[in-house]
Amino acid sequence: MSKDKAKLTEERILQCAQAEFLKKGFAGASMRSIAQQAGMTTGAIYRYFPDKNSLFEALVDPVIAGFKQKLEAAANQQTAHLNTQQILPEYADTEQMLNLFIGYIYEHFEAFDLLVNSSAGSSRADYVDALITLDVNMTRSYLEEMTTLSLPLPDHLTRYLPLLIEQSYRQLLEVVVSRMTREESQHYLELLMPFLYAGWSTVLKGDHHE
Known part of the structure; x- marks a missing residue:
């Protein structure tokens, strides 16, 4: 052949x-x-x-690698631009980054559908948990850089960081869980983006009541 x-x-x-x-x-x-x-x-x-699992991996692994690369590039960029005047990226920059991630998801929606909704029993069944762990580790590096710059960190943030990031990803990946159309996802993000940004801004900047 x-x-x-x-x-x-x-x-x-x-x-x-x-x-x-x-x-x-x-x-x-x-x-x-x-x-x-x-x-x-x-x-x-x-x-x-x-075997069946190797078929599944062939369908999803290239997308897993591509998304990881985008996340790591964004995290490195955020850490590099961290300074004492700007703990978080500007809203518009964060919105652009989130839209980049969502755009990638919709470019490879079937693969993400497999990973999020249909992977039980496969070697990639823990993908979402692995994605959250990756982001937790990147965020910890970001917090370490904040410490290097003598920026204050909220009490107990390190302990509860995985829970906060997990909730952020559950909300973001709802576009896949619910199999939203691209148009529906845009309406959803118009609500989700300010919600997430305000939450993380409050946590990292300490703009909350004691």
Whole structure:
């Protein structure tokens, strides 16, 4: 089989696998059903992918890596621009960054749908938790830089940081959980963005009542 033909066959398998996973979830999907949709025998599929999990990973891992890269770039940029006059980025900059993340999600919506809604039983079932852990670690680095600049930190923030970040991600990923259209997500973000920004601003700047 030529490389071109093999590549086309692999792409067809992945397309059918994606449809199967989205419809039935990882746990409910079967290699036999995927093979039937691809017009192949089950044995033929195993020559391309050793098991169902490897198929799932092939669909989502490139998107996981891409999103991680964007998060890390944004975190590094925020830390680099941290100073004593501006603890948080400007609202417009934060809004632009959030829209960048949402744009990436909608460019790869099927993969995020798989990760958020259909990954139970797969090796990527803990993706959202891993994403939260990544952000917690990046935020801790940000807080360490604040300490270096002698900026005050709220009491107990480090202890409760994972909970605060988890809630932020649960709210953000609701666009995937609810399978919002792109237009619906924009309406949602118009409400969510000021809500999140005001919350983090209050926490980090200490603009709250004792």
